[in-house]
Amino acid sequence: MGEGKTLSTERVFPSPKKNMDCLHTKFLNVDFKNPVIAASGTYGYGREYENLYPLEKLGGISVKGTTLLPKPGNPVPRIAETPSGMLNSIGLENPGIDAFINNELPDLQKKDIAVILNISGNTPEQYGEIAAKASLQPGVDIIEVNISCPNVKQGGAAFGTSKEAAFAVTKAVREATNLPVMVKLSPNVTKITEIAKACEDAGADGLSLINTLLGMRIDVKTRRPILANVMGGLSGPAIFPVAVRMVYETARAVKIPICGMGGISTAEDALEIMMAGAQTFQIGAAIFADAYAPLKIAEDLSEWCRINGVKNISEIIGVCK
């Protein structure tokens, strides 16, 4: 292991094709060509940014949060900027699991990329039903159980803030599918490790964290909340230290692997979250500021491995004691 040499800021992008084998990762028994995953809700179904570069440059994609029936989402404004980040209150707008299976999955399945289906429901049974539907089709590699959406009244964060509810939802999904199950945790709790353990006990194969932090902004001119839904989820670099802390704590509390996320926008951030204990990580809001962020991070990580004599990026997982 090297002395943690820092990356040069002088470089050409996109750079000539490089061997990035050092980034190959196996996570929940699924092959990832690199540990970079587009976070749910920030990358649609992978079509939008294909005007700039192929989706297959990424290790994986976690698709837009999917519910049993179509969901129109919340009223606008749904977006508010914050210092080093943003609030969103989309409200899980999505076309429903059947539309996903019929219209999006066939194209995703053809690509050399790990497909993570992010699911959300109002009851544990609904989560189970969606997972069962997805399992009947080839194409989905991992199910990410969202028990942490702060923007919907029913379900969402209600499941992610109670041990019992988190256990019940995880168990329902576990019993409905043979696919790897990863539960996405909410940071809006007193002890994230308790919820993490409940998910592990219920049979989760892995965890992803953190979802957004509940926040709010007020327009001082109108004296009203900026978001129509009053509150929303905070993401972006502002929440990164919280994510590092929670991944660090959780990695020490459970035996199952972790996919880290929350404000990652550079390769240095990615290294931090992996050193805290994450095996893979998701990039979200950073993509809005720089559409090439996931590619730059992958490229910089491989360069970091090269200059630090790291044969595979997995060597650094949890090295921070």
Add this chain to the structure above:
Amino acid sequence: MLQKEIKINQKQWLNKTTVLFTLDSAELSAQTRPGQFLNIKADGKFLRRPISVAQIGTDTVSIVFEIRGDGTRIIAEKNTGEMLDILGPLGKGFSVEKYKKPLLIGGGIGSPPMLSIAEKYGEASTAVLGFRNAEAVILEGFFKNTGCTTMICTDDRSYGYAGNAVFNAQKFIGGGNFDVIFACGPKVMLKAAVKLAEEKKIPIEISLEERMACGVGACLGCACGEIGDNKITQTYLHVCKDGPVFGVENGQLVKLQ
């Protein structure tokens, strides 16, 4: 679509708070259509700012925008020769190939997108542009230079015709033989323009704005439903990807082909 740093080769203040940048990129201009927008990075701010295109040259694209907050101020403070980090062109533009004789209605900072249409049609187009007062009037000479019949009006009667843009458009529309209305401006103006189009049985296309993050249809932040209210319908239309230009049928926004 491209994400790139592009050089500002001309900067012009149109009034105290409105600036025009001409951006030097043949690659960008070749892809851009009237009504599309760029999502522009403001240094030190997290989200990009969506700004619509005002002119499309052979190897330049120009944008006109008003300082509305910190982000637009940061962008406006850039100077000639500096680089602007843009993502674009984004969204669907106006159906300029489909119609022959458009009436353009622009309200305030909604006027710049109309200029790129006037450039396309020249003398075949008529523009009615409304502003708050004489100080707010922008781009009059630019419109006239295209050959477009241009009428400027102000709410406070301090310049040009008196009254708002739709009120004045109503007076001229009868003799114009227009086959479409293209409009951009505040929601109340757009609602009035839609009503006018319905009365005269002329198709209309309107350009909307909404707070957005990605600009490409990934985050779903900029949902829109019926025109003029907050109601989100099951139509799943989004300003950035399905718009910003929409048709209107029976009070409902319609995605253009």
